[in-house]
Amino acid sequence: MTKHTVINKRLFINIGTNPTLDFYSTRIVFIDPQVEDYQSLVLGVLPDTSVVLLDANQDGIKQISQVLESHQGITSLHIVSHGAPGCIYLGNTQLSYETLNYYAADLMGWANALSEDAQLLLYGCNVAQTEPGVLFIRCLSELTGAVVAASNDLTGNAALGGDWELEVSTGDIVPHLAFRQEVIAAYTSILPVVLDPSFDSDGKVTTNLGSTDIGRSIALQDDGKILVAGVSNNNFAVVRYKSDGTLDSSFGSAGKVNTNLGSTDIGYSIALQGDGKILVAGVSGNNFAVVR
Structure with missing residues (x-):
């Protein structure tokens, strides 16, 4: 696959080449390549969908802003990445409640590219889980002007405990996924944060100092x-x-x-x-x- 390739009426863009290439679709999917088997998702989008593959070594929020700054009228923006409660991981950085202020100008810039009734769908695992997760998507909705939907459990393969429902949203919508049903049914992974097993055997450390x-x-x-x-x-x-x-x-x-x-x-x-x-x-x- 070349860096700019039309696949079955789907436009695929590698962010490292021409990020301002004109889209013919009002539905855009941004995929972080650190997601397992992202290739099947690229090939599995619905017709008339533009797919942008992010650079894993660069700031993902800035990359999305760079693509969107020359576009208008986008009705649905889909972000496929690893997630955690109140957080999504894009490129070499994360977008979370704690970083919203830092990226506020970028996110308000996204609003200029979106239609008045646009949906912003976050596919990462557990993003809207817990109170901080819900607060995160509410603030993201306020900054972008879009109705935001995200999952409060694992996203992906059912045998691993996942599903493809975005159960929590900031408005009264039915989220319309960007992928063909047979593709998500065949997807073999889930989209949680990937922990490093070389760090205390499971990627997590808890230390009790004796009090709060x-x-x-x-x-x-x-x-x-x-x-x-x-x-x-x-x-x-x-x-x-x-x-x-x-x-x-x-x-x-x-x-x-x-x-x-x-x-x-x-x-x-x-x-x-x-x-x-x-x-x-x-x-x-x-x-x-x-x-x-």
């Missing part, structure tokens, strides 16, 4: 070790992990350091000096606080 523990900031050392700062029992807390996710026993007490500044203490940010010393900034009572 919240990690708020992260920093990477040159040797690959990971520093996480936050709060535990109203004290500054810092934990250091090895690159494989295990606690670094050479740091503090079994990889953990708690610092009591005498009040309600919360570490909000962590940074490394050039000499390797660690700075944690936050609040103690009603005062600024910095610990080194």
Whole structure:
């Protein structure tokens, strides 16, 4: 398949070539190539659908904005990517409730390309799961002007627990998927966040510091070790992990350091000096606080 290829009346565009190529369709599908077997989805869209394959090494939100800035009247915008509650992963970045402000100008720019009754469909797993997930799609709808629909469970193969229903929406719509029924029925994967099994065997680490523990900031050392700062029992807390996710026993007490500044203490940010010393900034009572 060449970079610009017409396949059974479907226009396929590789984002790395000509992102402003004219579309003849008002239905556009953006696919993140980190999705398993994305090729079958590219080939499986409905007729008169334009497909844009994102560059996995670039900012996916910016790529979508670049494509949309020269188009108008799009009635349905489909984003196929991995997802998590309140978050979708596009290229080398993520769009989440926490990053909406950063991308607000881009998202409001999408509104210029969409029709007044446009649908924005997010196919990632669990995106609208939990209260933060619902808040995310509501805010996304406000910024883009589109009715947003997303899934509150796994998306994809039924044998793996998935389906192709976008159960939660910001308006009274029936989401119309962009793929042929036989293609989604034959799809063998699901669209959750893919965790790294080399990190603590399953890609997840939970560390109990003994009380209400919240990690708020992260920093990477040159040797690959990971520093996480936050709060535990109203004290500054810092934990250091090895690159494989295990606690670094050479740091503090079994990889953990708690610092009591005498009040309600919360570490909000962590940074490394050039000499390797660690700075944690936050609040103690009603005062600024910095610990080194």
